[in-house]
Amino acid sequence: MVVTTSWYLTLAAILFSMGAVGLLTRRNPLIMIMCIELMLNAVNLTFVSLGSELGDLGGQLSVFFVLVVAASEVVVGLAVVVAIMRRRQGATVDDLSVLRG
Amino acid sequence: MDAAVFLISAAIVLTGAGGVLVARNPVHAALFLVQTLFGVAVLFVLQDATFLAAVQVIVYAGAVVILFLFVIMLLGVDRAEDLGVEPIVGQRPVAAVVGASLLGMLLIALLVSVDGPTGAHAANAPLGDAADNTRLLGEALFTDYVFAVELTAILLTVAVIGAVVLARRVRGPLAPLPVVVVASVADDGEQGDDGPPDVAEATDVSDEGEGA
Numbered sequence: 001m002v003v004t005t006s007w008y009l010t011l012a013a014i015l016f017s018m019g020a021v022g023l024l025t026r027r028n029p030l031i032m033i034m035c036i037e038l039m040l041n042a043v044n045l046t047f048v049s050l051g052s053e054l055g056d057l058g059g060q061l062s063v064f065f066v067l068v069v070a071a072s073e074v075v076v077g078l079a080v081v082v083a084i085m086r087r088r089q090g091a092t093v094d095d096l097s098v099l100r101g
Numbered sequence: 102m103d104a105a106v107f108l109i110s111a112a113i114v115l116t117g118a119g120g121v122l123v124a125r126n127p128v129h130a131a132l133f134l135v136q137t138l139f140g141v142a143v144l145f146v147l148q149d150a151t152f153l154a155a156v157q158v159i160v161y162a163g164a165v166v167i168l169f170l171f172v173i174m175l176l177g178v179d180r181a182e183d184l185g186v187e188p189i190v191g192q193r194p195v196a197a198v199v200g201a202s203l204l205g206m207l208l209i210a211l212l213v214s215v216d217g218p219t220g221a222h223a224a225n226a227p228l229g230d231a232a233d234n235t236r237l238l239g240e241a242l243f244t245d246y247v248f249a250v251e252l253t254a255i256l257l258t259v260a261v262i263g264a265v266v267l268a269r270r271v272r273g274p275l276a277p278l279p280v281v282v283v284a285s286v287a288d289d290g291e292q293g294d295d296g297p298p299d300v301a302e303a304t305d306v307s308d309e310g311e312g313a
Contacts, residue, residue, distance in 0.1 A: 083267045
């Protein structure tokens with residue numbers, strides 16, 4: 001059996017959908033951020049697979065920038081979670097409407 | 102051989118993702134996330150993206166997940182969450198339907214509707230073999246994409262400053278957050294009548310007056 005690009009794309013689609021379902025069902029903000037990471041990883045997998053299918057380095061370059069943006073997103077997201085949790089223990093995302101203007 | 106590696110790491114990735122979805126304890130969810138990230142790193146190696154596999158392990162498993170664990174321990178939220186209750190009625194069935202349709206649409210878009218990826222072959226830079234991977238990435242990043250690299254440096258600086266500002270401990274007592282009524286679907290009918298709808302009606306009336 002030869003592993004074709006379709007295999008990777010199928011796996012990435014499943015992973016992305018699982019992340020989306022987790023984002024929609026979980027209420028702990030930390031786990032929601034983890035689900036976003038799952039979705040970003042699925043996208044990274046498609047970038048690398050399509051890049052190797054086309055023999056192009058651009059896919060891997062995109063993944064590099066996605067990694068940087070994901071790292072900064074996690075840092076800021078966790079800082080927001082810390083700032084909110086410090087005021088109210090055990091807050092879930094349903095309590096986070098204080099961020100609205 | 103490749104197929105076996107792919108299938109094993111795909112199983113690792115998917116069980117890890119399922120664990121993140123159903124783990125009650127945030128610490129367990131973080132460890133399941135590490136499992137998924139390692140599986141993806143193996144898939145990167147399988148596709149000769151060796152540099153990204155190393156970065157995946159170092160940055161994701163080594164930094165991001167550790168950051169998650171720090172925050173979990175700092176906040177003391179490492180207790181099990183009750184997944185039995187469903188706060189919003191019908192949330193999970195709707196999420197399952199949305200996820201399944203998303204998966205279906207993705208599979209159709211990626212596999213069925215087009216016959217493989219279109220586009221020029223090696224349009225940006227040629228993809229070398231695994232031994233050349235790091236050198237080629239570095240050359241591309243610091244020649245053609247050097248402006249984007251500088252922008253990511255600015256982005257990281259902004260993120261660090263933002264995190265410090267957000268998470269610093271302010272002097273004096275913190276003002277308590279306003280109490281928000283959660284899941285107020287039932288009493289929406291009573292509260293909604295005296296609030297925004299009146300404003301909306303008023304603007305409607307004035308708009309009509311101007312139009313006339």
